[in-house]
Amino acid sequence: xxxxxxxxxxxxxxxxxxxxxxxxxxxxxxxxxxxxxxxxxxxxxxxxxxxxxxxxxxxxxxxxxxxxxxxxxxxxxxxxxxxxxxxxxxxxxxxxxxxxxxxxxxxxxxxxxxxxxxxxxxxxxxxxxxxxxxxxxxxxxxxxxxxxxxxxxxxxxxxxxxxxxxxxxxxxxxxxxxxxxxxxxxxxxxxxxxxxxxxxxxxxxxxxxxxxxxxxxxxxxxxxxxxxxxxxxxxxxxxxxxxxxxxxxxxxxxxxxxxxxxxxxxxxxxxxxxxxxxxxxxxxxxxxxxxxxxxxxxxxxxxxxxxxxxxxxxxxxxxxxxxxxxxxxxxxxxxxxxxxxxxxxxxxxxxxxxxxxx
Amino acid sequence: xxxxxxxxxxxxxxxxxxxxxxxxxxxxxxxxxxxxxxxxxxxxxxxxxxxxxxxxxxxxxxxxxxxxxxxxxxxxxxxxxxxxxxxxxxxxxxxxxxxxxxxxxxxxxxxxxxxxxxxxxxxxxxxxxxxxxxxxxxxxxxxxxxxxxxxxxxxxxxxxxxxxxxxxx
Numbered sequence: 177x178x179x180x181x182x183x184x185x186x187x188x189x190x191x192x193x194x195x196x197x198x199x200x201x202x203x204x205x206x207x208x209x210x211x212x213x214x215x216x217x218x219x220x221x222x223x224x225x226x227x228x229x230x231x232x233x234x235x236x237x238x239x240x241x242x243x244x245x246x247x248x249x250x251x252x253x254x255x256x257x258x259x260x261x262x263x264x265x266x267x268x269x270x271x272x273x274x275x276x277x278x279x280x281x282x283x284x285x286x287x288x289x290x291x292x293x294x295x296x297x298x299x300x301x302x303x304x305x306x307x308x309x310x311x312x313x314x315x316x317x318x319x320x321x322x323x324x325x326x327x328x329x330x331x332x333x334x335x336x337x338x339x340x341x342x343x344x345x346x347x348x349x350x351x352x353x354x355x356x357x358x359x360x361x362x363x364x365x366x367x368x369x370x371x372x373x374x375x376x377x378x379x380x381x382x383x384x385x386x387x388x389x390x391x392x393x394x395x396x397x398x399x400x401x402x403x404x405x406x407x408x409x410x411x412x413x414x415x416x417x418x419x420x421x422x423x424x425x426x427x428x429x430x431x432x433x434x435x436x437x438x439x440x441x442x443x444x445x446x447x448x449x450x451x452x453x454x455x456x457x458x459x460x461x462x463x464x465x466x467x468x469x470x471x472x473x474x475x476x477x478x479x480x481x482x483x484x485x486x487x488x489x490x491x492x493x494x495x496x497x498x499x500x501x502x503x504x505x506x507x508x509x510x511x512x513x514x515x516x517x518x519x520x521x522x523x524x525x526x527x528x529x530x531x532x533x534x
Numbered sequence: 535x536x537x538x539x540x541x542x543x544x545x546x547x548x549x550x551x552x553x554x555x556x557x558x559x560x561x562x563x564x565x566x567x568x569x570x571x572x573x574x575x576x577x578x579x580x581x582x583x584x585x586x587x588x589x590x591x592x593x594x595x596x597x598x599x600x601x602x603x604x605x606x607x608x609x610x611x612x613x614x615x616x617x618x619x620x621x622x623x624x625x626x627x628x629x630x631x632x633x634x635x636x637x638x639x640x641x642x643x644x645x646x647x648x649x650x651x652x653x654x655x656x657x658x659x660x661x662x663x664x665x666x667x668x669x670x671x672x673x674x675x676x677x678x679x680x681x682x683x684x685x686x687x688x689x690x691x692x693x694x695x696x697x698x699x700x701x702x703x
Contacts, residue, residue: 198539
């Protein structure tokens with residue numbers, strides 16, 4: 177199996193041979209940060225293109241076709257347009273909070289993104305409470321959205337932010353409970369450990385019925401957490417123009433846009449890590465030849481393949497179902513998903529205690 | 535050298551916390567005060583992380599940054615615009631506030647400089663999460679199941695109280 181830590185250890189030793197260890201660690205941190213940001217942007221561009229094409233396919237259209245072959249340069253030109261747009265100052269708003277809000281959203285998203293294990297040895301933030309830390313960092317993104325809505329001094333922004341706050345705070349509960357269900361099964365919170373414990377079978381197979389229920393709850397709650405799909409009423413364009421980012425222009429809007437797409441990637445990445453085995457290749461017990469053949473496919477390919485499969489599922493949901501009302505959204509969470517999730521957690525605990533897992 | 539980088543990170547965090555704390559109490563806008571408080575809490579989480587206490591750091595970010603501050607923002611949005619921006623207060627309140635702050639500062643400084651701190655070695659490795667779980671839910675000596683349950687009863691009482699206020703029957 178490919179192990180990425182060989183490369184990182186080699187770079188580490190090379191740097192340590194040149195300079196004192198403190199400086200080497202500092203340079204490594206800068207390098208890793210730059211790599212994370214580049215991966216963040218590249219994946220965001222890929223996902224925006226994918227969203228347009230998938231959306232077009234579901235609506236029997238072709239999507240962007242004019243710029244570049246099959247529209248491949250469309251997103252790049254959009255990014256260029258976004259960068260050269262003027263950033264406007266609003267009158268009678270809190271300028272400091274107005275300018276801070278997009279950065280809070282992006283900070284939360286980048287921190288969560290860097291927790292994802294991309295391949296063996298390719299984890300940036302990986303320690304004993306990894307999954308919990310990941311939830312912690314994703315939980316203050318809602319603060320940026322609420323500050324954006326408030327500091328825009330605009331009723332539509334405010335209503336969008338309040339809706340978003342109510343929705344994200346509620347659905348975080350379901351995400352947490354379905355993650356806990358899988359933590360009960362795995363017995364660890366460290367993300368690399370979670371992945372390596374799925375080497376014989378992925379958790380969705382190991383935990384059979386309760387794991388599958390948790391997967392469905394996770395997908396619904398994850399869709400709501402990213403303000404997408406049938407839950408996109410914080411930015412319902414027919415009633416609220418654009419919701420909390422109505423007043424933003426240029427890269428201020430761009431940050432919200434990119435963070436929204438990357439939150440979709442993060443939700444799908446976590447789903448593929450804790451349910452579908454992360455970078456772990458498909459292993460079937462007893463078929464050693466098949467397992468060895470699967471190991472030749474690198475972990476990054478497995479991880480990105482599974483993640484984009486989940487993203488495709490979520491996009492399918494988004495472009496199929498009509499938008500819910502706010503009371504329906506809250507009812508779905510508090511009266512259905514949370515009770516089902518808690519009972520499911522109990523069932524999973526029972527299964528693990530009785531040894532009924534595969 | 536490794537100790538040196540730790541010291542630099544600690545000073546950076548401490549500086550951030552002190553400046554943000556001063557800004558939080560001097561600003562006249564309640565939303566800005568909330569955001570400055572958020573930076574103080576981030577700094578505290580950072581301190582836990584450089585002490586290798588990752589669980590407490592993650593709890594700090596979840597509970598305070600993701601929970602309490604969001605709650606503060608919600609509460610600040612619900613109150614009226616008049617109460618949101620602090621206007622000038624009377625000289626009596628100034629003196630009362632200053633006296634309370636000065637007393638607190640004096641007391642804390644006195645305690646810090648006179649207290650004999652036990653010689654605690656910093657953690658060199660991360661505390662395993664299983665140990666925290668067993669200690670939190672265990673009923674032996676130096677285990678915490680009773681405080682844990684007492685806190686949950688307190689939270690339940692808070693929720694029932696909130697419901698009673700909100701129902702208005």
